[in-house]
Amino acid sequence: MATTTTDRIERQIQLRQPRSRVWRALTDFKEFNAWFGVELEGPFKAGGRVKGRITHKGYEHMTMDIVVERIEPEHAFAWRWHPGAKAPGESFESEPMTLVVFTLEDAPGGTLLKVVETGFDAIPIARRAKALKENEGGWTGQMKAIEAYLARAAG
Amino acid sequence: MTGKQARVPDAASLFAALGDPTRMDLVARLSSGGPQSIARLTRGSPITRQAVTKHLTVLADAGLVRSERHGRERHWELAPAALDVARRYLDHVSRQWDTRLSALAQHLDTSDARSPRRGSRKRSRRGR
Numbered sequence: 001m002a003t004t005t006t007d008r009i010e011r012q013i014q015l016r017q018p019r020s021r022v023w024r025a026l027t028d029f030k031e032f033n034a035w036f037g038v039e040l041e042g043p044f045k046a047g048g049r050v051k052g053r054i055t056h057k058g059y060e061h062m063t064m065d066i067v068v069e070r071i072e073p074e075h076a077f078a079w080r081w082h083p084g085a086k087a088p089g090e091s092f093e094s095e096p097m098t099l100v101v102f103t104l105e106d107a108p109g110g111t112l113l114k115v116v117e118t119g120f121d122a123i124p125i126a127r128r129a130k131a132l133k134e135n136e137g138g139w140t141g142q143m144k145a146i147e148a149y150l151a152r153a154a155g
Numbered sequence: 156m157t158g159k160q161a162r163v164p165d166a167a168s169l170f171a172a173l174g175d176p177t178r179m180d181l182v183a184r185l186s187s188g189g190p191q192s193i194a195r196l197t198r199g200s201p202i203t204r205q206a207v208t209k210h211l212t213v214l215a216d217a218g219l220v221r222s223e224r225h226g227r228e229r230h231w232e233l234a235p236a237a238l239d240v241a242r243r244y245l246d247h248v249s250r251q252w253d254t255r256l257s258a259l260a261q262h263l264d265t266s267d268a269r270s271p272r273r274g275s276r277k278r279s280r281r282g283r
Contacts, residue, residue, distance in 0.1 A: 006241035011253060011256060015259075015262060016263070022263065025263055026259075035255070035258045036255060036258070037258070083248060111240045113257065128242075131247065
């Protein structure tokens with residue numbers, strides 16, 4: 001939990017439904033659209049690309065564009081995409097994509113759903129700074145972060 | 156603090172800046188010893204003040220260090236803006252995932268309430 005990394009994020013949620021139900025909400029594209037806030041145009045297929053307009057307020061100018069990496073029924077669902085919000089007309093096409101992996105596990109009273117997104121170290125830092133700019137102004141020194149980085153670079 | 160905002164560095168200059176042993180050493184010295192003058196940074200080192208100044212300028216351009224004038228001396232200190240940006244960007248992405256995952260939980264709760272289905276688990280209770 002305490003590992004310092006700038007490359008990945010991990011999130012999880014305990015759901016009250018069984019794995020079969022969670023799996024359907026995750027991989028049936030119509031159900032996915034409903035909670036994710038997007039209008040994907042077709043179903044998910046391993047190796048396939050799916051696109052659709054974001055329906056989230058304030059992000060309507062954006063298109064979600066993913067490449068499905070793998071579908072392991074009721075166990076794992078993975079795709080690649082370009083994370084973060086774009087300004088109108090902006091494109092990240094030339095940049096590397098991050099990998100998003102959902103995994104499902106039985107848990108008492110339902111399902112434990114985990115999402116892991118990796119590959120952020122390949123996203124240009126200038127772009128990351130830009131994505132933050134709308135929310136927060138300026139930055140302050142983080143001695144711990146550089147120490148961890150130096151320890152990693154030296155080791 | 157100088158009050159001046161650190162420039163947003165790009166990844167290429169960041170890695171180029173750190174990919175030199177002298178500059179790595181300077182960053183390590185500043186990391187352990189806090190803000191220092193050029194004189195102190197060059198003490199015990201075969202490198203000239205001019206060379207150190209050049210290296211510090213490269214690091215400053217990458218957003219890793221900054222300087223502040225103290226009387227006739229200039230003090231250099233770490234400004235790990237780039238790493239801070241990376242870390243805070245991940246926090247930002249994490250928050251977006253938290254929002255989406257709670258949207259999923261809500262979707263599951265409300266759609267099941269609307270059209271109840273049998274789950275895969277066995278039910279022991281019989282309808283009356």
